[in-house]
Every structure is written in C-alpha cells, then in structure tokens.
Amino acid sequence: MSVSSEAVAEVPAAGHPSGRFFARAEFGADPARACHSLVRRLPAGTGAAAVRAHLAALTDRHPVLRGTQLFDETLEVTAGDTIAHRRRGREAGRAVDGAPVVARAVVLEYADGAADLVLVAHRRAVDRRALDQLASALTDPALPVTLPEPAAGAGPRHGAPPELPWGLGDPAGAGRTGTVVLTTTTVARDAAVAVPVAATAAVLARYGGTEHAEFALLTAGPETADTQRSVTLPAGAATALSDLLDAAAHAGTTDGAPLSGAPAVGVLLTEGRAGDVYRPVLAPVFPVTLAWQYDADGTLSGVLRYDEEVLDPVIAGQFAGHVDRLVDALAHAPAGTRVGDVELVDPGEAAAIIAAGRTPARGGTSAATVHELFRAVAAARPDAPALTDADRTLSYGELDARSDAVAGALRGHGVAPGDLVGVCLDRDADLVIALLGVLKAGAAYVPMDVTYPAERLVHTVTDSGARTVLASAADFPAVDGVSVLHPGELTGAPVADPGAGPDDIAYVIYTSGSTGRPKGVAVPHRNVGALLSATAEDFRLGPADTWTMFHSSAFDFSVWEIWGALLTGGHLVVVPYFVARGPEDFHDLLVRHRVTVLSQTPSAFAMLKEADLRRPAGLAVRLVVFGGEPLDVRLLQDWFGRHPHTRCRVVNMFGITETTVHVTSQTLTPADTAAGSRSVGRALPGWSVSVRDTAGRVQPFGVPGEIYVGGAGVASHYLNQEELTAARFGPDPVTGERVYRSGDLGRLRPDGRLDHLGRIDGQVKVRGFRIELGEIRSVLLEDPDVTAAAVVLGGDTDDAAGVRLDAYLVAKHDAVPVEEIRRRAARYLPEYMVPATFTLLPELPLTVNGKIDVSGLKPAAETAETAETAGAGEPADDPVLRVWREVLGKQVGPDDDFFAFGGNSLLAVKLSGALRRAGLPPVTLRELYIHPTAAEVSALLTGREAAGAPGGHPAV
Known part of the structure; x- marks a missing residue:
C-alpha cells in the first residue's frame, strides 16, 4: 500500500455547530465516536493517481485538508468478492483523530477494473454534507466544496456517562461497545424523517414512565448542513400517533434547543444517496445511539450502537426490538391509534419475562399447620x-x-377455632x-x-x-366485650x-x-x-x-x-x-x-x-x-x-x-x-416477582414499575377491607395467577434478579420538581463524616411555597460542622434537591419494628426557635428543665411526665441529643422510663455526678 500526506496546517477556530459539538474532550479520547465514513464507486477510468492529484488541488483551496492522508491498494479479487467487501468495511471503520488529521482517503482497486473510494472524516471539521461534497470533488475538483473550519482544541468534558435507570450497564464495561441492527422497513417518503424519531420517543417515554421523551437529535444529509438539537416530544399513553408524528417531523428544525450536556440517548437521522454506503457513526456518539438512514424510496434502515457501561447487551437487543415494533406501528397503525394502544411487549416476550421472575418450589408446599x-x-x-x-x-x-x-x-x-386472639x-x-x-x-x-x-x-x-x-400490662385499655388475660392465668x-x-x-x-x-x-x-x-x-x-x-x-x-x-x-x-x-x-x-x-x-x-x-x-x-x-x-x-x-x-x-x-x-x-x-x-422457591406499568402490563427487563408478587407467600386478605383486598390482591390479568400489588418500585434483570427501587409513592414534589428522597440520602451517606441519614419532606406541606426538605444526620463525632456537610451535598445535588435544614442527632430514632421513625422529627431551626421561646414569662433555671422545654415545649413543668406529655422513643432521642448540646450527660431510654420528669432526671444526674459515675451512658 502506498501513502501520501501533506503537512498539517494550523486552522482558526470557527463557530460551526457541528464542530463545537464534536470537539468535546471525550471525542478526543475516542475519536471513533466523532467519525463517519463514506464508500463510493469511482467512475470508470478514475484511479488512485487521479484522486491524489485532485486532493492536492483541494488542499490548496481548503487548508484544513492538508493533513488528509491518502492510501491506495490493488486487490487481486473482483469488487463483488467477500474479501473486497470485508476490506471496504474495515477501512470504513478506522477512525481518524480529528487533530491534526481530519480525514483519510483510501482507494481500493480490484482485479475487474473497478475502484472504490473509502473516505473517513472527523465531524468536528467535516459534516455529512461536506463529506459528500469531498467525495465528489476527489473525482472532479471543479465541483464546489463547502468545508467548515473545525472548532479549535477540545471542548469541555461532560463527565461520566449518564445513567439510564433501565440500562443496567456494567461499570466494568467501560470502553466496550456493541451493535444491534435495526429492522429495515419501507415507509411513506414524507414520513421517513418523522417515524424513527417518533418511535424512539414512544419507547423512551414507556421505559421512563413519563409523558414526554427527551433525547438528542442529529440530522444530516448530502444537501444540508448538520444540525444538533435537544428535543422533547409528547409521547404519553394518551398521545395520538398522528400528533406524535407531527411533532417528530418538526423536531430537527424549528423545535428543540441547541444540544448541550451529554444526553444518554441520541438519534442520528441521515438522508442516503443511491450507490453510496454511508456509515454515520463508527462508535456510539451517545451512550445509546440510534443511527437511521432513509433513502429516496422511503427505505428506512438503522443500527443501534451503545456503550456497555450504560446499556447491558440484553437490554440493548430488547430496546432495539421495541423501537422496531414502534416503527412498524407508526408506519401502519390505523387512524386514531394512541401511543398507549401499541403493545410494547408481545405475549411471547411477556411470558419469557414472567418466567425469569419465577423460581419453582422445592418439593411442593407444606400441608401442615x-x-x-x-x-x-x-x-x-x-x-x-x-x-x-x-x-x-x-x-x-x-x-x-x-x-x-x-x-x-x-x-x-x-x-374457638378460627377466632382471633390479641x-x-x-x-x-x-x-x-x-x-x-x-x-x-x-x-x-x-x-x-x-x-x-x-x-x-x-x-x-x-x-x-x-x-x-x-x-x-394491667392497664391494657378496656374494650367492651373483650376479656384481658394475664399469662399467669393461662x-x-x-x-x-x-x-x-x-x-x-x-x-x-x-x-x-x-x-x-x-x-x-x-x-x-x-x-x-x-x-x-x-x-x-x-x-x-x-x-x-x-x-x-x-x-x-x-x-x-x-x-x-x-x-x-x-x-x-x-x-x-x-x-x-x-x-x-x-x-x-x-x-x-x-x-x-x-x-x-x-x-x-x-x-x-x-x-x-x-x-x-x-x-x-x-x-x-x-x-x-x-x-x-x-x-x-x-x-x-x-x-x-x-x-x-x-x-x-x-x-x-x-x-x-x-x-x-x-x-x-x-x-x-x-x-x-x-x-x-x-x-x-x-424470587424464593415457590414465589414469583414481576414488574408492571400502571395498566398492569409486563414491563421489559430493566424498566422500572410496580412489583407484583405471586406464589406461595401471598396473604389471604386484608381484614374487614374488601375493597382494598380486591384492589391489591387478585388474579394477574396476564397469567391468571393470584398476585399482590406491592406498591413498591422495582426493575427485573434478565437473569431474574430484582432491583428494589423504593416505594412508588417515595417521590415528593418541591417547587415543581419531582424528587426521590432516597437519592438525596444516598449522597449524604457518601460523606465520610456521616454514618446515617434520613431525608423527609418538611415545612407546610399544604402550601406548595412552604414545602422544604429536611435532612437528619448522625455524624462520626460531635465536632463535624453541619455547614461542611451542606457544602458537600451542594456539590453533588442540584439546588432544588439540597435540603433546607441539616440536623445532627446522636442516632436516628427507630420504630418498634426497627425502621427509621420520622413521624415527629423537627429540624434544628425549629428546635432553636422553641428553645428561644421556652420559659417566656416563666424562667427555667434548671438546665435539665430547659432541655425538657426545648424538646416538648415551654409549658412543661419540672414534675410533668415526659411520656404523658407526648414523649416517645423518637423524642427521647432528641432529648438525649439536647442534653449533650447543653453539656449534660445523656440518659438512656430505660432511665427515662424510670425517671420520666425533669426534676427526677436532674436529681439522677446530680447523684451520678456526686458518686463520680461516668456520664458516657448509651444514648437513647
């Protein structure tokens, strides 16, 4: 193989949109993500020597091309031979670095006299239209070429790949990519642009459980400049397919915003030219890249390229299949069809998903009490x-x-048998x-x-x-007609x-x-x-x-x-x-x-x-x-x-x-x-789990939804609540099996494992933003000074303007500054997700079931206000009584019982923390039960100090 190249010329920065987008730092690390290629059959009689001469003429007019490399090789096979096909594919898949080399040309000549031009270019300098013009000019230098100047240097890096809740990607898969071929179909010529965009939107909305789908859209063609937009399309279940198609048709033109950031999903939509073999991407531009090409006759073909760090290969195949299904539905669905009418998961696929979530029982179930x-x-x-x-x-x-x-x-x-005994x-x-x-x-x-x-x-x-x-307890509350028996009587x-x-x-x-x-x-x-x-x-x-x-x-x-x-x-x-x-x-x-x-x-x-x-x-x-x-x-x-x-x-x-x-x-x-x-x-042997959408349909692998549980563990009913029983227990509309609708959010993995994602109602809304409290808690727990955390919705929840987020934390030591925790959280969370208050506690209170009890938590700001007003008009000289009033209110007297005044184990934790902050030893929950008044606790601490007892008792 022979090669020639020209010296690299410095080029000025330019404002070409394509150049700016494809100059990002991550494309420098993996230039294949920013490269595209074209294979074109050369006119008869045009060989490597002519292409080399034409390239020399072009570089005089376009300095950016001076770094272009030109290779040529003669193959001892015909153009239609498998070896020739493989060689063309290999050359079309080899990227250029974009700086300094913006393009590479390869001329392959065959034994039957035919020759192909393989042209690979970096999109920071050569967009789709320019690539087409460049291929033409290399056979006829008189043809015009509009080559935009590339963006200089490398643009900003946009960080780690965004996570897709349904992608199930493997961090160990960083650097590995995969490809899934999308089904080729024929659609009406005027719908060729809208159909793949609308299909992607519908699938993303279903996967995300949203009414709208947001993704990147890159459009390109031999006659028009590239565009990159961030588009949001209405694709909820009630959206008519005709309306979705209409919105998709305008998505790449007047609608949408200039592309920024690093979206997880992108659609590349390219118009093809007869006779050319165009490859829009050599590696995923986005973690999930759907590259479509439409031809003049309405033929629509595409490929899904993806990063395994973001998208599991099984999920990639599933996602591609669902996009194919929506493409077919959009092309052939009768008038009046809505997005929700299209079954994303067909019966065979649903059966396979349900089977993955079921574990057969071992030796049958017990027939004994x-x-x-x-x-x-x-x-x-x-x-x-x-x-x-x-x-x-x-x-x-x-x-x-x-x-x-x-x-x-x-x-x-x-x-009697069948009775209930408390x-x-x-x-x-x-x-x-x-x-x-x-x-x-x-x-x-x-x-x-x-x-x-x-x-x-x-x-x-x-x-x-x-x-x-x-x-x-002798004081178990009396209920008419109910006998209370003591164990000693039994x-x-x-x-x-x-x-x-x-x-x-x-x-x-x-x-x-x-x-x-x-x-x-x-x-x-x-x-x-x-x-x-x-x-x-x-x-x-x-x-x-x-x-x-x-x-x-x-x-x-x-x-x-x-x-x-x-x-x-x-x-x-x-x-x-x-x-x-x-x-x-x-x-x-x-x-x-x-x-x-x-x-x-x-x-x-x-x-x-x-x-x-x-x-x-x-x-x-x-x-x-x-x-x-x-x-x-x-x-x-x-x-x-x-x-x-x-x-x-x-x-x-x-x-x-x-x-x-x-x-x-x-x-x-x-x-x-x-x-x-x-x-x-x-699922345990004899149990089954599946994940459903709001209509009870089986969700694809990885897609979040409500967890349904079936099998040997499903309870009989809710006592005296027939309507609730009917709503939560009953036959599965898909399998007919009796199941329980859990109200929990989860996603099923292809290997049948379940990811638990919290309660469906675990989302809260603050200033119009939907927030998962667990996400904030996770960020707080990553702080090395925090050992436990809870986040709750606080403020006036009846007034949207008064709603806020309150964080409660257990720190590794008392000297941890709250402001440092706040500043760190602000580094990882958007402003609207940073809690308004941060309150340090000696430990998070637990319910009798061992779960975090947040029912009576008050943030430090409110506690401080209580302390300021405590004892107004009624001085509290006793430091223990001051703490009592800080926790329970200024009306508490020295001889008032803590528990009779509304105290519980949660407030006991707050009391212990307040005693510490006041410089007093904490008291245990057991001690508080024995000495439930401020006067008694004050005497207890005085006696402990007089006896020289250590004050480091386990805090409640």
Missing part, C-alpha cells in the same frame, strides 16, 4: 434447648407442654409460649406491641374483632387438636396504611411452612443454629425469627426491649449466647456494626439476614473487613407483610458493596 410442624420438631428433640429469655431456658418438650397448657386455658375461656406481651418467653398456644387452640394471633399508644391498641382489638387479649389441661388446616389463618399483623389507618394482613399457616421450605436448605438452617428474636411480634420480621428457629430445631433467644435498643448490650447478648443467625433491619444493623467495631472479635454469627427496609450495601464495608463473607454469609431479602415476610434473596459480597448493588435477588 405451624403448630403441627412444631410438634414434629419437639417430638424429635424434646430435650434440646428451644427458647431462652433473660431468666430461663425451655427445652422443646417444655415449650410444647407449656403452650399446650395455654391452648387449654384459652379453650376454657371460650376461644397478644400484647413483653418480649420474653411467655410471649412465644402464648403465640404457640393460640395456634394450638385453633385460633390466630393478633400481635400488638406493648409500647403502642392506647388508641392504636383499641383500634387493633376493635377492628380485628378479637374477644380475648393476652396482655402483661394454665389448663391440654386439648385435642382442633383440626385447623394449612389454609386457616395463623396470624393477623397490622401494618401502616397510606391513609394512616392500620390494616390487618391475614396470613395462613401454609405460607409460613412454605417460607421455611423455600429457605431452610439454602441457608442451612437446623438444630445447630441459635437465633435472636430481636423484633417486635407486631412486625412480621418476628414471624421469620420465631418460626424460622422453632420449625428447624434451632434455639431462639428472646432479646429484651431495652437490650434491643442498646447496641452494646445487644452485641454482648450475641457473644454470650453464640448466636449464629441474625436478622436485622439496615437501620438497626448500622448501630450494631458500630458497636462491633469497638469490641473485640467474638461473634459466632454465620448468617445475617436483612429485611424490612432498603439496604444501602455500603453499610457493609466495615463489616466485611471484620467478618469475611466466606465465614459470615450476608443475605439481603426483599419482602412485605402481605407476602409472608420474605420474597427474594440475594447473597452479598464485598464486590456488591463496591458496585453499589441494588439487587435483592431472585
């Missing part, structure tokens, strides 16, 4: 330890006998005995936490229709099995409703057995394990803890309430009892992990199960440093009360923490 399964374990291991609390340990035989006595007593008090007991062995006794009596238990306010207890008893309540002779079946209700747990009114979820026995059948083998659950019952019996995580231990022969340790609230005390319990299976919400685990970092290694935990709320996997970095994943398995499980605690399972590794994985894994 919970207490029957327990009896089988007790009969096999009567002397093995079953249940331990702070005072005693019961064997399986003893637990079996004592729960039999409770069942007999309940039957003696009139409890259980409101402290966390000790009596609680577990009572739950098992209720089941053995043929009834279902309705757990209530002893810390619940009286109003909630009354509502639960009244709504459930329970006529009997087992309660340890002694009776064993009774015959009442004959309950696996489809009878085992328990009813009340969960928060969107309206604030708790709703009772009725779960059959069969579901609990199915949960253990689905997990016992994988998690190696068995008699060698010791579990903790850490959570409230009114939280469904306790179902997993209690029956997970007792139905697999394990040893269950009941964690007292105050021990569960003290990370150090709980850590001591784990070490003392050699606990092997630990279940935690991420919020509770964050505090335990910090306690573990301060203690000598001594844990025997081999399995940690997360549930109850979304897990930020970065929380595990320190944990894996002390507890390698090869010795302590960490499992993230997504689940809902309405689907029997757990639905999916994902074992986590340090690699997952590094990648920031949001996967909660595949």
Whole structure:
C-alpha cells in the first residue's frame, strides 16, 4: 500500500455547530465516536493517481485538508468478492483523530477494473454534507466544496456517562461497545424523517414512565448542513400517533434547543444517496445511539450502537426490538391509534419475562399447620434447648407442654377455632409460649406491641374483632366485650387438636396504611411452612443454629425469627426491649449466647456494626439476614473487613407483610458493596416477582414499575377491607395467577434478579420538581463524616411555597460542622434537591419494628426557635428543665411526665441529643422510663455526678 500526506496546517477556530459539538474532550479520547465514513464507486477510468492529484488541488483551496492522508491498494479479487467487501468495511471503520488529521482517503482497486473510494472524516471539521461534497470533488475538483473550519482544541468534558435507570450497564464495561441492527422497513417518503424519531420517543417515554421523551437529535444529509438539537416530544399513553408524528417531523428544525450536556440517548437521522454506503457513526456518539438512514424510496434502515457501561447487551437487543415494533406501528397503525394502544411487549416476550421472575418450589408446599410442624420438631428433640429469655431456658418438650397448657386455658375461656386472639406481651418467653398456644387452640394471633399508644391498641382489638387479649400490662385499655388475660392465668389441661388446616389463618399483623389507618394482613399457616421450605436448605438452617428474636411480634420480621428457629430445631433467644435498643448490650447478648443467625433491619444493623467495631472479635454469627427496609450495601464495608463473607454469609431479602415476610434473596459480597448493588435477588422457591406499568402490563427487563408478587407467600386478605383486598390482591390479568400489588418500585434483570427501587409513592414534589428522597440520602451517606441519614419532606406541606426538605444526620463525632456537610451535598445535588435544614442527632430514632421513625422529627431551626421561646414569662433555671422545654415545649413543668406529655422513643432521642448540646450527660431510654420528669432526671444526674459515675451512658 502506498501513502501520501501533506503537512498539517494550523486552522482558526470557527463557530460551526457541528464542530463545537464534536470537539468535546471525550471525542478526543475516542475519536471513533466523532467519525463517519463514506464508500463510493469511482467512475470508470478514475484511479488512485487521479484522486491524489485532485486532493492536492483541494488542499490548496481548503487548508484544513492538508493533513488528509491518502492510501491506495490493488486487490487481486473482483469488487463483488467477500474479501473486497470485508476490506471496504474495515477501512470504513478506522477512525481518524480529528487533530491534526481530519480525514483519510483510501482507494481500493480490484482485479475487474473497478475502484472504490473509502473516505473517513472527523465531524468536528467535516459534516455529512461536506463529506459528500469531498467525495465528489476527489473525482472532479471543479465541483464546489463547502468545508467548515473545525472548532479549535477540545471542548469541555461532560463527565461520566449518564445513567439510564433501565440500562443496567456494567461499570466494568467501560470502553466496550456493541451493535444491534435495526429492522429495515419501507415507509411513506414524507414520513421517513418523522417515524424513527417518533418511535424512539414512544419507547423512551414507556421505559421512563413519563409523558414526554427527551433525547438528542442529529440530522444530516448530502444537501444540508448538520444540525444538533435537544428535543422533547409528547409521547404519553394518551398521545395520538398522528400528533406524535407531527411533532417528530418538526423536531430537527424549528423545535428543540441547541444540544448541550451529554444526553444518554441520541438519534442520528441521515438522508442516503443511491450507490453510496454511508456509515454515520463508527462508535456510539451517545451512550445509546440510534443511527437511521432513509433513502429516496422511503427505505428506512438503522443500527443501534451503545456503550456497555450504560446499556447491558440484553437490554440493548430488547430496546432495539421495541423501537422496531414502534416503527412498524407508526408506519401502519390505523387512524386514531394512541401511543398507549401499541403493545410494547408481545405475549411471547411477556411470558419469557414472567418466567425469569419465577423460581419453582422445592418439593411442593407444606400441608401442615405451624403448630403441627412444631410438634414434629419437639417430638424429635424434646430435650434440646428451644427458647431462652433473660431468666430461663425451655427445652422443646417444655415449650410444647407449656403452650399446650395455654391452648387449654384459652379453650376454657371460650376461644374457638378460627377466632382471633390479641397478644400484647413483653418480649420474653411467655410471649412465644402464648403465640404457640393460640395456634394450638385453633385460633390466630393478633400481635400488638406493648409500647403502642392506647388508641392504636383499641383500634387493633376493635377492628380485628378479637374477644380475648393476652396482655402483661394491667392497664391494657378496656374494650367492651373483650376479656384481658394475664399469662399467669393461662394454665389448663391440654386439648385435642382442633383440626385447623394449612389454609386457616395463623396470624393477623397490622401494618401502616397510606391513609394512616392500620390494616390487618391475614396470613395462613401454609405460607409460613412454605417460607421455611423455600429457605431452610439454602441457608442451612437446623438444630445447630441459635437465633435472636430481636423484633417486635407486631412486625412480621418476628414471624421469620420465631418460626424460622422453632420449625428447624434451632434455639431462639428472646432479646429484651431495652437490650434491643442498646447496641452494646445487644452485641454482648450475641457473644454470650453464640448466636449464629441474625436478622436485622439496615437501620438497626448500622448501630450494631458500630458497636462491633469497638469490641473485640467474638461473634459466632454465620448468617445475617436483612429485611424490612432498603439496604444501602455500603453499610457493609466495615463489616466485611471484620467478618469475611466466606465465614459470615450476608443475605439481603426483599419482602412485605402481605407476602409472608420474605420474597427474594440475594447473597452479598464485598464486590456488591463496591458496585453499589441494588439487587435483592431472585424470587424464593415457590414465589414469583414481576414488574408492571400502571395498566398492569409486563414491563421489559430493566424498566422500572410496580412489583407484583405471586406464589406461595401471598396473604389471604386484608381484614374487614374488601375493597382494598380486591384492589391489591387478585388474579394477574396476564397469567391468571393470584398476585399482590406491592406498591413498591422495582426493575427485573434478565437473569431474574430484582432491583428494589423504593416505594412508588417515595417521590415528593418541591417547587415543581419531582424528587426521590432516597437519592438525596444516598449522597449524604457518601460523606465520610456521616454514618446515617434520613431525608423527609418538611415545612407546610399544604402550601406548595412552604414545602422544604429536611435532612437528619448522625455524624462520626460531635465536632463535624453541619455547614461542611451542606457544602458537600451542594456539590453533588442540584439546588432544588439540597435540603433546607441539616440536623445532627446522636442516632436516628427507630420504630418498634426497627425502621427509621420520622413521624415527629423537627429540624434544628425549629428546635432553636422553641428553645428561644421556652420559659417566656416563666424562667427555667434548671438546665435539665430547659432541655425538657426545648424538646416538648415551654409549658412543661419540672414534675410533668415526659411520656404523658407526648414523649416517645423518637423524642427521647432528641432529648438525649439536647442534653449533650447543653453539656449534660445523656440518659438512656430505660432511665427515662424510670425517671420520666425533669426534676427526677436532674436529681439522677446530680447523684451520678456526686458518686463520680461516668456520664458516657448509651444514648437513647
């Protein structure tokens, strides 16, 4: 091969739009993204010598071309030979760097006398029209060429590739690109421009769940200059296809804004010329680039080029197929068709997606009740330890006998099979005995936490229709017609099995409703057995394990803890309430009892992990199960440093009360923490998950939507709420299977794993912007000085002008300046997403279920205002009383009970923090229960100081 080139000339900067766009720094790093190429058959008799002479003449008129390289080669094959075809393709795919070389020409001569010109150019200097003119002028230098001056230097770098929520790209795929050929079709000549643009908009709107689609549009042709626009098209479900086509037809001309930034998706639309082979991109211009060409006869062909860092190859193929489907629909749909009428996912594809989210059951589901399964374990291991609390340990035989006595007593008090029995007991062995006794009596238990306010207890008893309540507190609120029994009264002779079946209700747990009114979820026995059948083998659950019952019996995580231990022969340790609230005390319990299976919400685990970092290694935990709320996997970095994943398995499980605690399972590794994985894994054996749009249609892989759960865990119904039951439980319109609509947002991966993306209603609106609070929390957690964070909507939520975002933070030490945290957040978040207030707390308050409790949080600004007005007209000389008034209000007196005045565990946390800020020692939650007035706490702290006791007590 011979080559010739001219010296490079310096060229002035110019204002050509194409040049400015393609001069960006990232195109310098990968010039193929800014190059295009043209293959044209040379006229007979025109060879390499003529093209070289014509190039010399052109460089005299156009200095920018002086760096153009010219190669020529003679192939010993005919022009139609496969070897010739491959060689043309290879030369057309080789990029030029754009600075200094803006173009390269190759003349390929064949054995049959034919010759091809292969021209490759950088778009910063040679746009589509110029490339066509240059190819013509190299055969006839008399032809005019309009070559714009290239933009000088490199434009700004636009940072990392934008993330597509549905792209599922792999950061490890940076630098790898892929190609998917789009279906060639024929459309009306006057629709050739609009159809591919409209099709892209419709698919992007469906994938994004929006009414509009925004993307970059680059148009080019042999006769017109390139244009680059940022366009936004109406493409919601109600949009008529005709209106979408009309908007698309004008998108590249009068509509749209000049292209800026680095959009994730771009459409390149080029008019072809007969006989030429034009390649609009050699690599993706945008992370997702749809390059279309339309010819004079209306033939429409295209290719999808993509970055694997942004788009998974499976998703790329899926996306291309859906664009093809919309192109066909737009070309042939009858008048009046709307975007929502076009089925993006066809029945075969929907069936494959649903199959990916389903895991077959292992050996079928259990046909036994919970207490029957327990009896089988007790009969096999009567002397093995079953249940331990702070005072005693019961064997399986003893637990079996004592729960039999409770069942007999309940039957003696009139409890009949199928009844609901309320259980409101402290966390000790009596609680577990009572739950098992209720089941053995043929009834279902309705757990209530002893810390619940009286109003909630009354509502639960009244709504459930329970006529009997087992309660340890003498002051359990009176309800007409309801008998309240103390555990000490529950002694009776064993009774015959009442004959309950696996489809009878085992328990009813009340969960928060969107309206604030708790709703009772009725779960059959069969579901609990199915949960253990689905997990016992994988998690190696068995008699060698010791579990903790850490959570409230009114939280469904306790179902997993209690029956997970007792139905697999394990040893269950009941964690007292105050021990569960003290990370150090709980850590001591784990070490003392050699606990092997630990279940935690991420919020509770964050505090335990910090306690573990301060203690000598001594844990025997081999399995940690997360549930109850979304897990930020970065929380595990320190944990894996002390507890390698090869010795302590960490499992993230997504689940809902309405689907029997757990639905999916994902074992986590340090690699997952590094990648920031949001996967909660595949469905458990016997369960299924799928993701749907608002109309219930199956969403494509990667596309967010509402999570539907089917299979063995779906609960029976909501108690006394037929309309809500019908709305959330029912037959799947696609499969006919009974499913539960979770209200959670997720996306399904091609391998069947589910990403949990929060609640659908987790979005808030501030000043017209839709905001996901989890995104702000994630940025705050990336601050090295922040160990925990919560973000809530504050201000006057009834007044759009008064809405604001409030952030609550736990810092690594008291000296962390809030303003530094704010400044860092402002570096990563747009102005409208930066919280208006930042409040430091000693720890985030938790509900009885171990989740973050934000119901009564007040930002520091409001707390300060309260403090300024506290005691107006009534001086508070006692520093403890001043703190009391700061938290509860100026009307509080020294002898007023903290809890009677509206205090709760959340406000107790605020009280502890306020005491610290006032230079006083904090008090524990236990101490506050014992000394609930300001005067008593003041005396307690005075006595502690006089005795020389340290003030570093665990904060509430």
